Amino acid sequence: VSDPLVISVDAMGGDHGPSVIVPGVAEAAAAGGSGKVRFLLHGDGQAIEAALARAPAAREFCEVRHTPLVIPMDAKPGHAMRRGKGTSMWNAIESVQSGEASAALSAGNTGALMAISRLLLRMVGGLERPALVANWPTAAGVTSVLDAGANVVCDADRLVEFAIMGAAYHRAVHGVPRPTVGVLNVGTEHDKGHDEVRGADRMLREQQFELAYHGFVEGDDIAKGTVDVVVTDGFTGNIALKTAEGLARFFRAELRRTLTGDPLARTGALIASGALRKMSARLDPSAVNGGPFLGLMGVVVKSHGGADARGVANAVRLAATLAAGGFVAEIAAHLGGRSGASGRSDTERSVA
Amino acid sequence: VSDPLVISVDAMGGDHGPSVIVPGVAEAAAAGGSGKVRFLLHGDGQAIEAALARAPAAREFCEVRHTPLVIPMDAKPGHAMRRGKGTSMWNAIESVQSGEASAALSAGNTGALMAISRLLLRMVGGLERPALVANWPTAAGVTSVLDAGANVVCDADRLVEFAIMGAAYHRAVHGVPRPTVGVLNVGTEHDKGHDEVRGADRMLREQQFELAYHGFVEGDDIAKGTVDVVVTDGFTGNIALKTAEGLARFFRAELRRTLTGDPLARTGALIASGALRKMSARLDPSAVNGGPFLGLMGVVVKSHGGADARGVANAVRLAATLAAGGFVAEIAAHLGGRSGASGRSDTERSVA
Numbered sequence: 001v002s003d004p005l006v007i008s009v010d011a012m013g014g015d016h017g018p019s020v021i022v023p024g025v026a027e028a029a030a031a032g033g034s035g036k037v038r039f040l041l042h043g044d045g046q047a048i049e050a051a052l053a054r055a056p057a058a059r060e061f062c063e064v065r066h067t068p069l070v071i072p073m074d075a076k077p078g079h080a081m082r083r084g085k086g087t088s089m090w091n092a093i094e095s096v097q098s099g100e101a102s103a104a105l106s107a108g109n110t111g112a113l114m115a116i117s118r119l120l121l122r123m124v125g126g127l128e129r130p131a132l133v134a135n136w137p138t139a140a141g142v143t144s145v146l147d148a149g150a151n152v153v154c155d156a157d158r159l160v161e162f163a164i165m166g167a168a169y170h171r172a173v174h175g176v177p178r179p180t181v182g183v184l185n186v187g188t189e190h191d192k193g194h195d196e197v198r199g200a201d202r203m204l205r206e207q208q209f210e211l212a213y214h215g216f217v218e219g220d221d222i223a224k225g226t227v228d229v230v231v232t233d234g235f236t237g238n239i240a241l242k243t244a245e246g247l248a249r250f251f252r253a254e255l256r257r258t259l260t261g262d263p264l265a266r267t268g269a270l271i272a273s274g275a276l277r278k279m280s281a282r283l284d285p286s287a288v289n290g291g292p293f294l295g296l297m298g299v300v301v302k303s304h305g306g307a308d309a310r311g312v313a314n315a316v317r318l319a320a321t322l323a324a325g326g327f328v329a330e331i332a333a334h335l336g337g338r339s340g341a342s343g344r345s346d347t348e349r350s351v352a
Numbered sequence: 353v354s355d356p357l358v359i360s361v362d363a364m365g366g367d368h369g370p371s372v373i374v375p376g377v378a379e380a381a382a383a384g385g386s387g388k389v390r391f392l393l394h395g396d397g398q399a400i401e402a403a404l405a406r407a408p409a410a411r412e413f414c415e416v417r418h419t420p421l422v423i424p425m426d427a428k429p430g431h432a433m434r435r436g437k438g439t440s441m442w443n444a445i446e447s448v449q450s451g452e453a454s455a456a457l458s459a460g461n462t463g464a465l466m467a468i469s470r471l472l473l474r475m476v477g478g479l480e481r482p483a484l485v486a487n488w489p490t491a492a493g494v495t496s497v498l499d500a501g502a503n504v505v506c507d508a509d510r511l512v513e514f515a516i517m518g519a520a521y522h523r524a525v526h527g528v529p530r531p532t533v534g535v536l537n538v539g540t541e542h543d544k545g546h547d548e549v550r551g552a553d554r555m556l557r558e559q560q561f562e563l564a565y566h567g568f569v570e571g572d573d574i575a576k577g578t579v580d581v582v583v584t585d586g587f588t589g590n591i592a593l594k595t596a597e598g599l600a601r602f603f604r605a606e607l608r609r610t611l612t613g614d615p616l617a618r619t620g621a622l623i624a625s626g627a628l629r630k631m632s633a634r635l636d637p638s639a640v641n642g643g644p645f646l647g648l649m650g651v652v653v654k655s656h657g658g659a660d661a662r663g664v665a666n667a668v669r670l671a672a673t674l675a676a677g678g679f680v681a682e683i684a685a686h687l688g689g690r691s692g693a694s695g696r697s698d699t700e701r702s703v704a
Contacts, residue, residue, distance in 0.1 A: 139602055149538055152546050186501055186590040194504050194587060219594025223602040235546060236588050238538040240595045242571025247596050250491055250575040251603050251635075258631040259624060268624025272610075275617035279610040283603075 004036050007319050008101035010092040011043035011051075012070045013108025014305045018043060021107060022051035024303075024312020026058030028320075031313065037320055040065050040095050043088035067091055071112050073305065080112030081119055089113060093120045096298045102323035103299035105290075105315055110302055114150050114293060121298040124328070125335045130293035131162050132234070132302065133169055134241050137288050140225025144170045144179075148291060149238035156199025159183060159231055163204055164334050165294040166229035167211035172327040173318065178210065179228035182217030184236060192216060196233070210334055248285070290315030292322060294331065299323045356388050359671050360453035362444040363395035363403075364422045365460025366657045370395060373459060374403035376655075376664020378410030380672075383665065389672055392417050392447050395440035419443055423464045425657065432464030433471055441465060445472045448650045454675035455651035457642075457667055462654055466502050466645060473650040476680070477687045482645035483514050484586070484654065485521055486593050489640050492577025496522045496531075500643060501590035508551025511535060511583055515556055516686050517646040518581035519563035524679040525670065530562065531580035534569030536588060544568060548585070562686055600637070642667030644674060646683065651675045 009025060011018045018041075025039050038061055041048050045066030052059055069087040071080050084090045089108050095101040097120045106113050114130055123130065131147040146166050151158060163181045170179040183200050185193040190201060193216070204213040214227045219240065222230055232240070259269035259276075269276065281287075289311035291302045299322045303315040322328075361377060363370045370393075377391050390413055393400050397418030404411055421439040423432050436442045441460050447453040449472045458465050466482055475482065483499040498518050503510060515533045522531040535552050537545040542553060549568070556565040566579045571592065574582055584592070611621035611628075621628065633639075641663035643654045651674045655667040674680075 139605070152538060184591060186504060186587055219591040219596075220598030220601070222595055223598035232591075235538055236591055239536060239571040239584075239588055239592055243574055243592045244571075244595055244599050246572030246575035247599050248603075249572070251600075253491070254631055254635065255607070258627045261627050265624040265627035268620040268622070268627075270620070271623060272617040272620025275610045275613050275620075279606055283606065 004038055005103075005320055005323055006038045006040060006095075006101040007316060007323065008040045008092045008095035008104045009042065009316075010089045010104070010106035010108055011041045011048050012088040013106045014303065014307065015107075018047045018051040020307070020309050021303075021312055022048060022058070023055055023309035024307075025062065025316060026052075026055035027309055027313035028316035029058050029061045031317070032320070037061065039063070040092070040101055042067060042091040042095075043070070044068060065091060065095075071109055073109050075109055075112055077109075077111035077115035080109065081115040084112065084116055090116055090120075093117055093298075093300065096300070097121055103301065103319040105301045105303060105319050107303035107305050107307060107312065107315075110149070113300065113302055117293055117296050117298070117300045121296045121300070124295050124297055124332045127161060127295040127335070128158075130295040130300075131165060132291050132293055133166065134237070134291055135288035136222055136230075136241075136244075137283065138223055138225030142174065142288060143222055143225055143228060143230055144173075145222065145230045145232070145237060145241065146294065147232065147234035147237050148241050149234045150293070151234040153235070154196060154233035156196050156203060159196060159200035159233070160203050161295070161335065162231045163200070163211060163213070163229065164209055165331050166231060167209070168327065168331045168334055169292065169294055169322075170228045172325045172330065173321055174228070176228055178212045180212045180214045181229040181231060182214040182221065182227035184222075184230050184232035184240075185216040185218065188216045188218065190216075200231070245285075248283075284310075286311030286314060288314070290318040292318065297328060297332075299328060356390055357455075357672055357675055358390045358392060358447075358453040359668060359675065360392045360444045360447035360456045361394065361668075362441045362456070362458035362460055363393045363400050364440040365458045366655065366659065367459075370399045370403040372659070372661050373655075373664055374400060374410070374414075375407055375661035376659075377414065377668060378407035379661055379665035380668035381410050381413045383669070384672070389413065391415070392444070392453055394419060394443040394447070395422070396420060417443060417447075423461055425461050427461055427464050429461075429463035429467035432461065433467040436464065436468055442468055442472075445469055445650075445652065448652070449473055455653065455671040457653045457655060457671050459655035459657050459659060459664070459667075462501070465652065465654055469645055469648050469650070469652045473648045473652070476647050476649055476684045479513060479647040479687070480510075482647040482652075483517060484643050484645055485518065486589070486643055487640040488574055488582075488593075488596075489635065490575055490577030494526065494640060495574055495577055495580060495582055496525075497574065497582045497584070497589060497593065498646065499584065499586040499589050500593050501586045502645070503586040505587070506548060506585035508548050508555060511548060511552035511585070512555050513647070513687065514583045515552070515563060515565070515581065516561055517683050518583060519561070520679065520683045520686055521644065521646055521674075522580045524677045524682065525673055526580070528580055530564045532564045532566045533581040533583060534566040534573065534579035536574075536582050536584035536592075537568040537570065540568045540570065542568075552583070597637075600635070636662075638663030638666060640666070642670040644670065649680060649684075651680060
């Protein structure tokens, strides 16, 4: 790992490519100040240079790594893994693999990013696939929800791994020493739900991990901020997240329609515009942009494909925080502790 | 089935019991007018009479059926089924079983309501458990989402049954001749998701039912109103629904805080109050209150435990619509058609 911190960026991913990624990097670099973080920008050299020309202050923090190849947004993960060598996404992750960079960031194809990260960086301990975290703004702050879609089918052991990794992540990013963790379910009693969540609940209650296990939580506990970390399988997590995104867009559209609908409403909105703008900033999805993959032997952060420059800047800051914090080593230690602990307790039980 | 329409009501269920259920029935009776619907109110006679004394116009449409017994909101379904005889909920459903009423309504314990309904009314065809529908307000109108929590684990056949029943329900209530149906998934390509959704997608594409099959939909398609009916297992459906409820409450609280936060905001809100009130009415959850159980040999509607009188009135109207429409017979016919069709096609295949 290099010093100063180096972040490797796939400049071609997302809905807008370098025209949003580069200003986002520039915003993060300006906010970070004093040249502490450097960036490798992978992708089409000409397009990146054109974007850098409009953000000259960022120039000195950035090194352009040209490649003409990109992974299409609709590529299959398997195909991307077999044929992705030399693309901007591949090269961004390869810079982490080689030790040249401490974290990689991409707004590209999520499945491809997961597959290539797993191939090049490998998984911690006995894990099979990384888990994707969604940062969810709540009444109490931010809740970390995982898995947001990388693991469609999850058994109880997998959910316990999510709990351990999610707590380590939340601690690293939000500085909470013992984050509270809940398992998402259709009710809070121990006998509710299917075998997978009941098994995870049992393990988390019986074993001591570096987290405060709360028990089951329900869907409405996410927005309430009942716990710091919400654990669920990637199918349910993806659907809950996208359902919420859809509803948030619906509410914003309804509010806009309401406040522009007639002259009286427009006048009222104008007078209240200061407060409305503050609310809009508070609820801005770009403030919580950046979903890290947990369980990799390296830091990889996914930026939302539709994020604006401010969103990209937030994802860059998240990548820098995780890379600086020794977070991967912490996850490896905690998951190691888990296998040891469960082995020990089995022995104790068979002796007793 | 009696004429005029008789609706049997568990007056004791929900967070507020007769003090909200009875005014809700009164509101529905007043809106319906002309004495076409009659009500049997099951529960504590004294409490019901006290509530009726405050809604004298409803008195002539209502008959009180006293019982001192109730099913607690936290009772286990199995226990409620074995020990529930003679309670207000049991008696409300028994009135449908005996043919005295055409529909039952309760705001009580959902699991108990499902278990007792299944025991007393039995299921259509070879179905195992009823499915609970959530009516979801969208940009395009209302989407019917099922299962909202009755079936935690669902195989592909079960999801196909939900599609057929959901389409029949949507047609009965919203008058759409061939409702569009989507299966909720983490992506829209045919190879996305787990075996259960892929199997259901294949069957729905290959076989002709009385519905317009759209394919997979994602979480954000619910609020968009991409399809009329969204099909999912009860685990995912319950979590998506409660996540959305939590987010809706969060948004309402944020908006209230914003518009009362400082004098300028309060002034603006006052001027825009007409438009804001209209928005609030448009998004009022009580407007879509009332989740029917589909697949029973009778109409049973669950009212949200926290619904107000207006919400109860809407659930009553829904029960009346379903009871009047010959909806149970339609579901039986469609599900019969399905078994027949799949049997035929097996034979054809083995002959060919």
